[in-house]
Amino acid sequence: MTSHPAPPNDPPVLVGALAPLTRPGWVAAGRHLLAGLHLAVREVNAAGGIDGRPLELVVRDTAADPERAEAAVAELAGLGVAAVVGEYHSVVARAAAARADALGVPFLCSSAVLDALTEGPTDRVARLAPAQSRGWRTYGDFLLRTGRSRIAVATQPSVYWAAGTRILREHLAPHGGSVVELDANALTAAALCDALVDHGATALLLLVGHPEPALSLVRAVRGDGRLARLLIGAPAGQPEFPAWVEELGADGAGIPFLRHLPERLDPLGERVGKELREQLGEAPSFVAFEGWDTVTVLAEVLRSHGTDRAAVAGAWPHVAVEGSRGLIRFSRVPGIDVRQWAWPPIQVTDRDPARPDRFRTLHTG
Secondary structure (H helix, E strand, C coil), X not given: CECCCXXXXXXXXXXXXEECCCCCCCHHHHHHHHHHHHHHHHHHHHCCCECCECEEEEEEECCXXXXXXXXXXXXXXXXXXXXXXXXXXXXXXXXXXXXXXXXXXCEEECCCCCCCCCCCCCCCEEXXXXXXXXXXXXXXXXXHHCCCCEEEEEECCCHHHHHHHHHHHHHHHHHXXXXXXXXXXXXXXXXXXXXXXXXXXXXXXXXXXXXXCHHHHHHHHHCCHHHCCCXXXXXXXXXXXXXXXXXXXXXXXXXXXXXXXXXXXXXXXXXXXHHHHHHHCCCCCHHHHXXXXXXXXXXXXXXXXXXXXXXXXXXXXXXXXXXXCEEEEEECCCCCCCEEECCCCCEEEEEECCEEEEEEEEEEC
């Protein structure tokens, strides 16, 4: 699957792109990520490409499978890509980053947030999304500010969910907060509601897969009169996508999530958002903006430092590009082993109960 084929006498600059395009991957996120990548590629090529050579994406579906991502990176390396970009799922991105690093291929990660994206320091991997520790601490601040300190998390086995739970517990504890884990695989929705009542929880965070069991848990809690005052939250961003409110209706509103967008977009962001909306046929998520920013940054690196893989990897500390969500620079951040944009804008947002098709900014970090 490719985009923008090049004329035979003008070889393209190949860039590998990873995204979850089939289940069990989060297909909506993959679709939005790919829309942002493709839009930026079209704009780069309309502006003359990379020193006259067109940019061409070579897309591979990861389907949320780390082994599939590793194989895709190896294949893309063999095809001669200058770099690999994309991916949404953190565990998948970690596998892709490790393989890319081992093969000497630069990887610009668009959306995955797991702090430990690589096993150790590397110059080949850079990331646009904020680290999970930063985003989830911001979410913890929101919980404390709204008076929620007895937090229950409905969780499933995952490195990502486990890391999020640990971050929240460590952040809330000094403020008298607590986090209790409820196994969403072992408990029925009704039993989980009983546990929430028993624990006196003031918030339930959905650290589970979408659509299930997330949708069933929301419906169960909304339908339980004992939990009328309970806040339901989804830090990972499930309510961002239109399918959430299509499936849940009014029950899907008022569920705060993390969003990597500023409270207000600047003119560039507004223009990108408008074009993404036209392309997608729906409101673009922050993931679509991350896709656009990814290719825009990489194109500047390729223009200024060349298409050699070592040159691309060496360019991350020197790039400064106006993205759709602010000026993008990469730096070394304590505790983060990849080159990191420090930091993208972060907000806690929900869908307005009065108008579920609209978003409200509740907190910024």
